[in-house]
Amino acid sequence: MTRARSNGKPSKLKPPRDAQRTRLALMRAAEQLFAARGVDAVSLREVSETAGQRNNSAVLYHFKSREGLIDAILNRHADPIQARYVAQLDLLQAQGKLELRTILDVLVRPLVAKLDDADGGPEFVSISAQLTVNPTMPLFLRPAASSTPGAMRMAEAIIPLTSIPGELLMMHQERFSNVLYSSIVAFGRLSAENPAPAFRELFISDLIDTIHSILTAPPSPRTQALLEEASQG
Numbered sequence: 208m209t210r211a212r213s214n215g216k217p218s219k220l221k222p223p224r225d226a227q228r229t230r231l232a233l234m235r236a237a238e239q240l241f242a243a244r245g246v247d248a249v250s251l252r253e254v255s256e257t258a259g260q261r262n263n264s265a266v267l268y269h270f271k272s273r274e275g276l277i278d279a280i281l282n283r284h285a286d287p288i289q290a291r292y293v294a295q296l297d298l299l300q301a302q303g304k305l306e307l308r309t310i311l312d313v314l315v316r317p318l319v320a321k322l323d324d325a326d327g328g329p330e331f332v333s334i335s336a337q338l339t340v341n342p343t344m345p346l347f348l349r350p351a352a353s354s355t356p357g358a359m360r361m362a363e364a365i366i367p368l369t370s371i372p373g374e375l376l377m378m379h380q381e382r383f384s385n386v387l388y389s390s391i392v393a394f395g396r397l398s399a400e401n402p403a404p405a406f407r408e409l410f411i412s413d414l415i416d417t418i419h420s421i422l423t424a425p426p427s428p429r430t431q432a433l434l435e436e437a438s439q440g
Contacts, residue, residue: 230269232258234280235327237266242330246277246337246344274344277334281351284324284331288317289357296364307368307422311415314361318387319411322395329395336388339381346388347380369422374434383421390414 236258240249251266251273262268270276295313299305321328338346346352353359371379394410426434 226269229258229260229265230279233260233266233269233276234283237276238280238327238330238334241277241337242333246273246334246341251276277338277344278350280331280334281349284321284327285351285355285357289355289361291317292357293360296360305364307365308415308419310361310364310368311418312411315387315411315415315418319391319394319407322391322398332388332391332395336385336392339385339388345381347384352384365422370425371422372426372434374437375426379421383418386417386421387414390417
C-alpha cells in the first residue's frame with residue numbers, strides 16, 4: 208500500500224493493525240499445525256480456520272503462498288536471533304576472538320533457547336528441522352537461512368575457518384543444518400525428563416563438538432580419491 212508524499216514520490220504505508228494481528232494469528236496457527244503434522248501435510252485452508260479466519264483464502268491474501276507463510280514464520284523467529292549474531296560477531300572480531308568454536312557457541316545457544324520460548328519457539332525449531340530434509344523448500348536455501356544480513360555474516364565468519372573442499376560445501380551445509388536443528392528437537396524431548404542446567408550445558412557443548420567435526424574433519428583418502436576422480440570426469 209502506498210500514498211503520495213509531498214514531493215510527489217510514493218511512500219509505503221504500514222499495514223493496519225488488524226492486518227498485523229491477522230498475520231500473526233495465521234503464523235501462530237501454522238506453527239502449531241506444521242510442527243505437529245508437517246509443513247506439507249496441512250492445508251492452507253486449515254491454517255485459516257485454526258486462526259479463526261472466515262476467509263479460507265486468508266493465508267494466500269496475506270502471504271501469497273505456502274512458501275511465503277513459511278518464510279514469514281522463519282523470519283519472525285530468526286530476525287532477533289540474527290541481530291544478536293551480528294552484534295556478537297562484531298564484538299568477537301573487535302576482541303580478536305573469531306575462533307570457530309566460539310562462533311559456533313554464538314550460533315547454537317540462542318537456537319537452543321528457543322525451546323523456552325512459549326510463543327512458537329519449539330515449533331520454529333521443529334519446522335526448521337523439517338525443512339532441512341524438505342526436497343522442495345530446503346532450509347539452507349530459505350532467505351532467513353541464507354540471504355539475510357545475519358545469516359550472511361555468520362557464514363562469512365564460519366566458512367574461512369572450515370576444512371571443507373569446495374565440491375563438498377553444499378553437502379556439508381545441508382548436513383550441518385540437519386544435525387543442528389534435529390539435535391535441538393531431540394534435546395527438547397530429552398530435557399523434559401532432565402531439565403537440569405548442567406544437562407543443557409552438556410548438550411550444547413557436545414552439539415558444538417559435533418558441528419565442529421563436520422566443518423573441520425578432512426576428507427578420508429577414499430573421499431579425496433573420489434573428489435579427484437570427479438574433477439577429471
